[in-house]
Amino acid sequence: MKNYYKIIESEMLRVNELILLHLRSEEKLVEVVSKYLVNSGGKRVRPALTLLCAGLFGYKGESHTKLAAAVEFIHAATLLHDDVVDDSSMRRFQATANTVWGNKTSILVGDFLFSQSFKMMVDAGSIEALSRLSAASAIIAEGEVVQLVRLSEKRMLSIQEYEKIIHSKTAELFSAACEVGGIIALQDQEVNKKLCEFGVKLGAVFQIIDDTLDYFGKQGEIGKNIGDDFYEGKITLPIILLYKAATIEERKFLDDAFFLDERTEVSFDQVCQALEKYNIKHEIINYTTKLTAEGFSLLEQIPGDKLYINSLKELLHHAASRAN
Amino acid sequence: MKNYYKIIESEMLRVNELILLHLRSEEKLVEVVSKYLVNSGGKRVRPALTLLCAGLFGYKGESHTKLAAAVEFIHAATLLHDDVVDDSSMRRFQATANTVWGNKTSILVGDFLFSQSFKMMVDAGSIEALSRLSAASAIIAEGEVVQLVRLSEKRMLSIQEYEKIIHSKTAELFSAACEVGGIIALQDQEVNKKLCEFGVKLGAVFQIIDDTLDYFGKQGEIGKNIGDDFYEGKITLPIILLYKAATIEERKFLDDAFFLDERTEVSFDQVCQALEKYNIKHEIINYTTKLTAEGFSLLEQIPGDKLYINSLKELLHHAASRAN
Secondary structure, three states: OOOOHHOOHHHHHHHHHHHHHHHHHOOOHHHHHHHHHHHOOOOOOOHHHHHHHHHOOOOOHHHHHHHHHHHHHHHHHHHHHHHHHHOOOOOOOOOHHHHHHHHHHHHHHHHHHHHHHHHHHHHHOHHEEEEEEEEHHHHHHHHHHHHHHHHHHHOOOOHHHHHHHHHHHHHHHHHHHHHHHHHHHHOHHHHHHHHHHHHHHHHHHHHHHHHHHHHOOOOOOOOOOHHHHHHHHHOHHHHHHHHHHHHHOOOOHHHHHHHOOOOOOHHHHHHHHHHHHHHHHHHHHHHHHHHHHHHHHHHOOOOHHHHHHHHHHHHHHHHHHHOO | OOOHHHHHHHHHHHHHHHHHHHHOOOOOHHHHHHHHOOOOOOHHHHHHHHHHHHHOOOOOOOOOHHHHHHHHHHHHOOOOHHHHOOOOOOOHHHHHEHHOOOOOHHHHHHHHHHHHHHHHHHOOOOOHHHHHHHHHHHHHHHHHHHHHHHHOOOOOOHHHHHHHHHHHHHHHHHHHHHHHHHHOOOHHHHHHHHHHHHHHHHHHHHHHHHHHHHHHOOOHHHHHHOOOOHHHHHOOHHHHHHHHHHHHHHHHHHHHHHHHHOOOOHHHHHHHHHHHHHHHHHHHHHHHHHHHHHHHHHOOEEEEEOOOOOOOOHHHHHHHHOOO
């Protein structure tokens, strides 16, 4: 277990219990698919954030575990639908649910998990936390449509467009997970805003590294297929930076690969070589290091238990180091 | 406009405003798809129920319109996902959203509408109403999986199994729509339970008649394709009753049609003729008349404004008469 989970170990066990309890269904298939996904070795980063951000202020009730479980369910529901939309075949070292049970089951079980997440939020009893998480859900769903539309436009994205996509795709739920920890611990708006901003930085780092590992990771280490984003034609930060650095000829090659769908194993290798040539990984590490420093600085402004602050720092540091 | 909408006319306008307000999105596609669905001439029965059940007790706030709009959004989100799962091509006299924009868009816009529905519930400010509607959402999603599993089992259903399916598919949201009207008007549990039970009866009648019109309706009157359920191989009440009445030879024919997927225009006509032969429509009308009488009796036990009681009766009567 990672260090930053130690101080919330017993609460994480409680979150797991709550998760299993809310996966129960009279219909076996619902339970089987939900368990397959929820128990598939995800690192439970999002619920850990809620527990850490409530623990920061000495929160002692039960509601933070309920909100943490709800956050994980929103995440799981999103994954189920994402994998259908992206036609993904592998996630966390196993075949995706849509590959095993079909798209229809994934859509409906996703809806079930999403509804169960709201039941848990209701149980937590905080309208303010509910409000924060339902707003996050809407932003996530909207962002998925934006990503679909961008993909269909078949054009290079600006860094700003990419930042917007990863915000709604990942950073929004990270930041809501942090903020509801503060909300449930009755912190004031100013503090909650800092938790929210910290979550945004962490989520951005997390997604950027994920997108980077799609080109630089090793099969068998990243839990999905290397090159997934490439073969789906997704424009991510490595490609945007490469495009900026590339010659006219290389740009033509990237245009063909991404917008005329000429994506083969050979072209994937060529992209990887070009990324090496222009030292894109170095550029990305500079970028995430800046975000990490901003995250650290936010944490230092939050008046909470230093043990928890340090755990959040470790978590951010770990997220940023995955590509090293 | 139907009579029963007259006493809630101004509130229905407010619900429409809220609906349009919450369809807004920076991403045009989200707005276009949402509007296509929500403005496609649905009768807004479910939000009307919430308004009528709050009006029963003289409710004067704003929250019932928010809950009513939320109920319509849950319904719309469910329709978007259903049409993907059922591969439906026509609904309410127009091509389904998945036909026009593809399955991926329908899945994601459904998620967006679902999230927006929770935002509106949060705005309404009643944890109890939120709890009731999130429970309904989970039951609806679970029921959809049950329906999918039953379909894959390729066997005749019992009436009890059918009743369970239509409960989660339709009656659950009708009953929640009614009950949150009472909840927001601060009625006690006993009254709210009666509203809930009334909604169950109404929803069951509504779905049974819908399923019946799939065989007995006239193209151009029911808003979707006649025979849709048949061609999808869905086992509905007309088929269950026909199977009970049929000879061994006729059962063999039904088995082939539904479980060996031998469904053609010719076999559809043969099913329609067999339904006539055994007077199945008459049997169904007996069944829905009993449900209608039970619904009326429940309404008479509810201590509320007689004008509203009468509107609810009219609504139930109208739902039951659609197949006449």
